[in-house]
Amino acid sequence: MNRRSWLKLSAAFGAAMFAMSGAQAQDTIKIGEMNSYKNFAAFLEPYKKGWELAVEQVNASGGLLGKKLEIVSRDDNGNPGDAVRIAEELVTREKVSFLIGTFPSNVGLAVASFAKEKKVLFIAAEPLTDKIVWDQGNKYTFRLRASTYMQTAMLVPEAAKLKKKRWAIVYPNYEYGQSATAAFKQLIKAAQPDVEFVIEQAPPLGKIEAGAVADAIAAAKPDAIFSSLFGADLAKFVREGQTRDLFKGVEVFNLLAGEPEYLDPLKDESPVGWWVTGYPWYAITTPEHKAFAEAYQKRFNDYPRLGSIVGYATVQSAAAVIKKAGTLDTEKLVTAMKGLTHSTPLGNITYRPQDNQSTMGAYVGKIGLKDGKGVMTDWYYADGAKFLPSDADVAKMRPAE
Structure with missing residues (x-):
């Protein structure tokens, strides 16, 4: 050729x-x-x-x-x-x-x-x-x-039923954690005007000094804790808090902690009794x-x-x-x-x-233990449509298109 x-x-x-x-x-x-x-x-x-x-x-x-x-x-x-x-x-x-x-x-x-x-x-x-x-x-x-607003709004009715006055808040210090904390303060105050926020801990995402955070919260003597920690930060906080008996006699509410991604690694250390949002796939x-x-x-x-x-x-x-x-x-x-x-x-x-x-x-429930693993108990599905602000409130918050 x-x-x-x-x-x-x-x-x-x-x-x-x-x-x-x-x-x-x-x-x-x-x-x-x-x-x-x-x-x-x-x-x-x-x-x-x-x-x-x-x-x-x-x-x-x-x-x-x-x-x-x-x-x-x-x-x-x-x-x-x-x-x-x-x-x-x-x-x-x-x-x-x-x-x-x-x-x-x-x-x-x-x-x-x-x-x-x-x-x-x-x-x-x-x-x-x-x-x-x-x-x-x-x-x-x-x-x-x-x-964050929706899932926080799903937990607040359960929190308000307990009539706890002194609240501690712990969250990862970036947009998600800040947003969750703002929503919780707004919604729990609306449901229970006499609440007090006795301490806030906002460690950097992925860099929590869990022992120091647990000590600071314990020193404030809260009746209840609202947390939006997840992943490794959550696991460290759970372990250090349990070591110090931080959660004994204290009600804890945590966004996301019932999700298998974050609950499963804790195994028998799962914090029984916490109110959480999550995903009980095994029971749906x-x-x-x-x-x-x-x-x-x-x-x-x-x-x-x-x-x-x-x-x-x-x-x-x-x-x-x-x-x-x-x-x-x-x-x-x-x-x-x-x-x-x-x-x-x-x-x-x-x-x-x-x-x-x-x-x-999202699914709302409490953490329990079964066969040495954390599970969600007493759970129910919270329809997201019921936990959103009104059209009038949205119009005030959202920029015009």
Whole structure:
């Protein structure tokens, strides 16, 4: 073969490959996903399995708009600056249709700001800060999980029943913990005006000096403790507090501590009697949850965590809005998100048009021990729709679009 013939063949081959890659791209809907996988592995490894299962099910049922669904996933390192850079890369280089994900509240807020600036739909999966849908809410950002305000509001009625006057508060000192603390103070004061906040401890996230924190709280002699600690910080606080008998005769309320990600590692050290929000996967018998749990266990040979639910439901939301909009046009997707209702393993949820917050609820109960492991007892499902502020209050908090 002479050089001219070889060049023609090479050019033809290159054109064919380009055409094939273009056709392949046209057959795929790409969604950009980012999360702090290395930083929060306990929650986000199950989360990733959850969204992988949902994608497999979507594609097995025929895909979306006649195309396969593809998630382009990146680790944002738990850093707002990195997250914005990655979001830009996903949108401009990877040509994703929209964005999903994030875990820490500060990262979620950074990506929400990016979504507003670039006019890109963003379904925030996990960041719990109230600001993402209220104070700093924007047209393009929607949030799946029940917020700090919502989950705190679910615990406050149980707290108010006890009529405890002297409260200690301990929280991780970043957006999530600050938001949870503000919500608790507001809601418990409204329910019980005579409460006193005798001490606050706000250790940096992941760097708690648990012994010193426990000593300081004990010295304040509270009747009750409200905590939004989670992960390793929670485990250290539980162990140091138990060593010092901090929790004897003191009622404790803790956001998230009933989630398997954070409860399971404590094993027989689980703090019996604490009121918590969480996920008693082993005892939920609704048809939608049973179908999800069976599929998850079959696929991964493991039981689901709350992260599994969040990852799965996030892709369910993404699929539902694409089906409803019938297009990948951003403005039509945003319009379709408002009032979007779809099923999840926890039941039906709706994204409220007034604030872009979903009505996904949470399980409320107490921690008990069974077979040397922590479990949730006396639990019930709190419907998120019942723990949200009024339309009038939302209008005061949320910037006009």
